[in-house]
Amino acid sequence: MVSPSRDAASPTGSTPVNPYSEAGVDTAAGDLAVELMKSAVRRTHGPEVLGGVGGFAGLFDASALRSYARPLLATSTDGVGTKVAIAQAIDKHDTIGLDLVGMVVDDIVVVGATPLFMTDYIACGKVVPERIADIVAGIARGCAETGTALVGGETAEHPGLLGINDYDVAGAATGVVEADRILGADRVRTGDVVIALASSGLHSNGYSLVRHIVAGAGIQYGDNAADFGTTWGEALLEPTRLYTSPLLRLISGIPDHVHALSHVTGGGIAANLARVLPQQAWVEVDRSTWSPPPVFRVLAEMGELDLLSTEGTWNLGIGFVAVISADRVDAAISALAQDGIAAWQVGVVRDGERPDGLFEQGAKGVDGGAVRLVGTYNTGGAN
CATH class of the missing domain: 3.30.1330.10 (PurM-like, N-terminal domain)
Structure with missing residues (x-):
């Protein structure tokens, strides 16, 4: 917010000249x-x-x-x-x-x-x-x-x-x-369940890719977007969902059973979840448990991309993840639903030898656990 300021009066009594305004x-x-x-x-x-x-x-x-x-x-x-x-x-x-x-x-x-x-x-x-x-x-x-x-x-x-x-x-x-x-990796235990909290859309990450796709398709932001019933600009400005108050209520509602949280921002689901897991832990996130919202599918198709190639850029429908005691998962999902946030189980925390395949191992300087997405998205078609 601009701090109010006033120009000094002219010493000659003439109309003051403000060189800052001229600049x-x-x-x-x-x-x-x-x-x-x-x-x-x-x-x-x-x-x-x-x-x-x-x-x-x-x-x-x-x-x-x-x-x-x-x-x-x-x-x-x-x-x-x-x-x-x-x-x-x-x-x-x-x-x-x-x-x-x-x-x-x-x-x-x-x-x-x-x-x-x-x-x-x-x-x-x-x-x-x-x-x-x-x-x-x-x-x-x-x-x-x-x-x-x-x-x-x-x-x-x-x-x-x-x-x-x-x-x-x-x-x-x-x-x-x-x-x-404090929540974090030191609270996470083998057998804890990872639940996903639905996003409202793109949130505020990956817009350089979004803009590249839209420009490549020759679309103006004021153009009608038939898939969304709005203009393209309005659809792409859907605000980021705010999770703070529902999550604080969840933490207080099932004390000691919310072990870790992760905000799915830059880097995608796997990298951000890996940041809040202990080093020996690993999780396979099951893609079949949700359907990425239309905005992701429409943009991927327009850009001739498959959804898997965008996983490190977009949230694909998951804005937050929570690591919860297994015996409180239903209570957590119910509490979030009462706050208007759809939530569902996407994986379980494991340790020991990992399956073959590429995992995200920590991210952004954090030497955390390992995560990968497995299975096929529930889109009714190929990814």
Whole structure:
């Protein structure tokens, strides 16, 4: 969020000349953007947030952490990637903020942490107040849905570096978890069951491939997409599902039985699940247990790809995975269904000698377990 600023008065009493504006930076537009976003941001504030909107730093009262025996802070930062190019192409900016919250805050819940607060950063070629307000309103909606206070941010105008309609978004969030309640590989046991949580679509990964396929097919984002009943741009902007609140309820509802969580983002299902497994563990994820949603199948066919070749790029219908005690699987699936999230069993944690074949072994610097996808997708046809 742009911090309000005012130009200095001219010492001669004549109309002030603002050299910054002549260089392409409109501080007045920044002030207006702040005014337009204030109400949305304030709706994410509880009594823990001090100082309101527009300060140099956001303030959050951490007194509640004194009730923890050993509070550990969890932090995450991310962006939305090239999905913003589609928002820019169809001039629709009110959902990209939900994607940002999904990419940032949902990483925190992976360790079992409850989010506390978030900040955002928007870089643009030109501040269009209504556009910035739409973006921040989406961020605020996501923060409200996940119980996260949006305590501050920045909008930076970069004329000459970005086009006047170009922007990028990023954010960072902080949460807290009791030290002895951290989820992860050390809790996972042989025989635990892996359940998949359905995605809402592409979420915010693999859009460089999406855009390449769409461009190669000669499609404009404003064109009608008969398979989806919307324009292509609207279909591809389907917001990232937010999992934080349902997963926190799941953790508290079956305490000690949710052992690990994984957010399926860049790298796909196998690589991200492998990151939260112990080194000796392995899982075979059964493709036949679900049908990838139409958006994946339509794009793959358009790009003359089989679904297997996209497994390291797209989530293919699984946005999160949870490793659960075998005797609590039905309870977990039922609880998630009550929160509107379809979930199903896709595999079981094993150890010892693995079957022949190629497994994903850890990922992103984590020397974790091994995972591979097996079987055939339930698509009613060949993959």
